[in-house]
Amino acid sequence: MKAYVFPGQGAQFSGMGLDLYEKSAKAKDLFHQANDILGFSITDTMFSGSAEDLKQTNVTQPAVFLHSVILSKVLGEDFKPDMVAGHSLGEFSALVANGVLSFEDGLKLVSQRAQAMQRACEVTPSTMAAVLGMEDELVEAVCAETEGVVVAANYNCPGQLVISGAYDAVExxxxxxxxxxxxxxxxxxxxxxFHSPLMEPARQDLANAIENATFNNPICPVYQNVSTFAVTKPDEIKKNLVFQLTAPVKWTQSVQNMIKDGATSFTEVGPGKVLQGLVKKIDRSMETASAGIE
Known part of the structure; x- marks a missing residue:
């Protein structure tokens, strides 16, 4: 069974998506649609902006989303997932690719998500930290013992967990x-x-937008960050997506469940190879690849 996975924020790079734009008329059309929906030329920044330009919140998340979603759409008949998952922001890409959200609704939600997260970040000085070489349970215990708001946020693979919270508490x-x-x-x-209680204002902002978007039946199950299990009901998908901003990204558990349910290969759709590396650390025997067009 083929699993397709979609990367999150941090996978962006200068020049991303330009090859798709130049090789595919369909991709070109979708990029132009994206500029119209967003109200600014995100393609200018994606194709020729600096790494610093791409770090702007209103650009980063839509850029990674667009690269992944447009690539999935131009793959055509080659894109035949039996299951999908996305890492944080990548979950929105996965939901468009597997038919739950329209291209326009997905892009609007991602743009609103980025702006809501930016506003939440301005309320409290906060950050995240990568913790390597320690059991998840011990990291959770240390966070619980530490004064202030600090929680486990990204379960990326065994021995790699990201914590999140108020700056002084994370330190x-x-x-x-x-x-x-x-x-x-x-x-x-x-x-x-991100993915801590400090994102509660962003969750509330995004909840209304998610509630008003149309969620369709998926073409295959999605393994969401919040639940980690196969989900196919639109109402359940919607509920998990609302809580995603304040809940941890349980990537390790999601991949383990996909393998348990029969996944034999993982194809990363979008910029970079981060998720392929994480899948290999979760299960070395898994076949991994990057999606691409000729």
Whole structure:
């Protein structure tokens, strides 16, 4: 069974999507539609902007989403998923690719999500940190013992967990984790505490938009960050998507469940190869690949 996975924020690079634009009339049309929907030329930044330009919140998330979704659409008959999943932002790409959301609704939600997250980041100085070489349960315990808001946020693969919260609490947690034996605990260059309780204002902002969007039956099950299990009911997909901003990304558990349910290969659709690396760390025997067009 073929699993298709969609990357999240951080996978962007200067020049992303230009090959699709130049090789495919369908891709070109979708990129032009995206510029119209967003009200600015995101293609200018994607194709020729600097890495710094691509870091702008209103650009980063739509850019990664567009690269993934447009690639899935130009694959045509080659895109035949038995199951899909996306890492954080990538879940929106997965839902458009598997027919739950329209291209326009997906892009509008991603744009609103980026802006809502930016506003939430401005309320409290907050950040995230990568913790390497420690059992998940011990990281969770140290976070619980640490004063202030700090929680496990991204379960990326065994031995790699990202924590998230108020800046001072994350700093304290990093010191505590190193004392307890973590190989590394390092602050990440991110704008705020994604997938933590500090994103509650963004969740509320996005909840209304998600409620008003049309969710269709998927062409195949989606393994969502919040639940980690195969989901096919539009109402359940919608509910999980609302809680995604404040809940952890359970990537390790999602991939394990996909394998348990019969996945034999994982194809990454979008920029970079981060998810292929994580899949290999979760199960070395899995076949992985990048999607692409000739």
């Amino acid at each position: 304290r947690a990093c010191e505590n984790l190193k004392e307890r034996g973590a190989k590394r605990a390092m602050i990440l260059p991110v704008g705020g505490a």
